[in-house]
Amino acid sequence: DVKVTQSSRYLVKRTGEKVFLECVQDMDHENMFWYRQDPGLGLRLIYFSYDVKMKEKGDIPEGYSVSREKKERFSLILESASTNQTSMYLCATSRTLGRGQYFGPGTRLTVT
Amino acid sequence: SQQGEEDPQALSIQEGENATMNCSYKTSINNLQWYRQNSGRGLVHLILIRSNEREKHSGRLRVTLDTSKKSSSLLITASRAADTASYFCATLVGGSYIPTFGRGTSLIVHP
Numbered sequence: 562d563v564k565v566t567q568s569s570r571y572l573v574k575r576t577g578e579k580v581f582l583e584c585v586q587d588m589d590h591e592n593m594f595w596y597r598q599d600p601g602l603g604l605r606l607i608y609f610s611y612d613v614k615m616k617e618k619g620d621i622p623e624g625y626s627v628s629r630e631k632k633e634r635f636s637l638i639l640e641s642a643s644t645n646q647t648s649m650y651l652c653a654t655s656r657t658l659g660r661g662q663y664f665g666p667g668t669r670l671t672v673t
Numbered sequence: 674s675q676q677g678e679e680d681p682q683a684l685s686i687q688e689g690e691n692a693t694m695n696c697s698y699k700t701s702i703n704n705l706q707w708y709r710q711n712s713g714r715g716l717v718h719l720i721l722i723r724s725n726e727r728e729k730h731s732g733r734l735r736v737t738l739d740t741s742k743k744s745s746s747l748l749i750t751a752s753r754a755a756d757t758a759s760y761f762c763a764t765l766v767g768g769s770y771i772p773t774f775g776r777g778t779s780l781i782v783h784p
Binding site: 565594596601602603604606609619649651653658659660661662663664665666667669 | 703704706708713714715716717721761765769771774775776777
């Protein structure tokens with residue numbers, strides 16, 4: 562079974578802090594994704610990566626950056642957290658683009 | 674932009690009943706996927722149906738796809754309390770490699 566882990570289930574940060582969310586997968590998948598999920602808005606893609614050091618912007622990349630130095634690890638960075646970045650953040654992986662994705666348990670981030 | 678839209682937004686049924694939820698979309702797709710999300714958790718991939726397929730089964734799940742109507746349905750037969758979750762459709766539009774998720778249907782199954 563694919564295992565996707567995220568560094569924290571719950572996180573509380575202050576406005577202006579730099580925040581790192583980490584995602585690790587153990588199935589050697591090429592593709593990794595970061596989404597945020599908000600009530601009434603569904604899942605929105607922030608960034609995805611199709612290979613080490615490769616990244617593509619999703620629908621809402623503003624205020625975020627990502628890092629993929631190793632195949633199994635994909636980090637989402639909030640350079641200066643703001644209250645409108647309070648959300649559930651979900652990491653996902655897939656072996657093949659366009660096929661089913663495997664999701665981590667999510668990190669509920671609150672920015673105060 | 675939101676491609677798939679689930680209907681209804683919320684569904685409440687008794688254990689043992691069937692649950693049907695629908696997904697409508699606007700443009701031609703390569704495939705359509707259904708996912709389940711238990712409260713406060715990540716999503717779990719249930720079924721992928723390709724644009725040239727009309728029906729797929731997986732255990733108590735049955736998915737249909739009608740490309741002429743640009744719609745899909747997910748049927749859960751003989752529902753259980755453990756089926757309580759949100760269900761999302763995700764569409765893969767031609768030329769894209771990233772599925773677009775709808776807002777989901779919230780299903781509650783009462784024991």
